[in-house]
Amino acid sequence: MMLSDNAVCNEIGVISIVGMGGIGKTTLGQLVYNGERVKKHFDLEAWVCVSEEFDLLQITKTILEATTRRSFTSDTNDLNLLQVKLKESLSGRNFYLFWMIFGMRIIAIGTVYEFHSKLVQMEQLSFEDCWQLFAKHAFENGDPSTHPNLGADGKEIVKNCHGLPLAAKALGGLLHF
Numbered sequence: 001m002m003l004s005d006n007a008v009c010n011e012i013g014v015i016s017i018v019g020m021g022g023i024g025k026t027t028l029g030q031l032v033y034n035g036e037r038v039k040k041h042f043d044l045e046a047w048v049c050v051s052e053e054f055d056l057l058q059i060t061k062t063i064l065e066a067t068t069r070r071s072f073t074s075d076t077n078d079l080n081l082l083q084v085k086l087k088e089s090l091s092g093r094n095f096y097l098f099w100m101i102f103g104m105r106i107i108a109i110g111t112v113y114e115f116h117s118k119l120v121q122m123e124q125l126s127f128e129d130c131w132q133l134f135a136k137h138a139f140e141n142g143d144p145s146t147h148p149n150l151g152a153d154g155k156e157i158v159k160n161c162h163g164l165p166l167a168a169k170a171l172g173g174l175l176h177f
Helices: 025-034 056-068 079-090 127-138 148-159 165-174
Strands: 011-018 044-049 095-101 104-110 114-121
Touching (some): 011 025, 025 095, 056 079, 056 095, 127 148
Parallel strands (some): 011 114
Antiparallel strands (some): 011 104, 095 104
């Protein structure tokens, strides 16, 4: 794949992580972003959040600040100049950039030459996996047998989580017994 030890990284690889809210897109992105196995392949890393209001100037400043670790004052409003600076800061460097935009999580990997992309569609958890996650957060030591009369109610709650890990964790935590 894109991160094998013998890979020549002269391309930009984009991995888009998509799925319903609460399915774990950000969690997966954080695991990849913080993983030592990933970090050892790159000179530069950046985590960027993009608001729903798409402002190319602000996005460019944010990425440039994240990749150079320098602040660009608000009076620097020349988009072309900022994009030239961004290209210079990334030129010839292996980098990965994680950015969250409009409910999608995108990881851009590589150097500025070619472009390849891959889509990762996040799926809901199975009922059993969702139940285990809920139980881990709802019951002491994750063991529902400590409250056997609550097991059926817990399973009804899990059905309403529709396989979303965030829902199972949040509801389990709120109902911790």
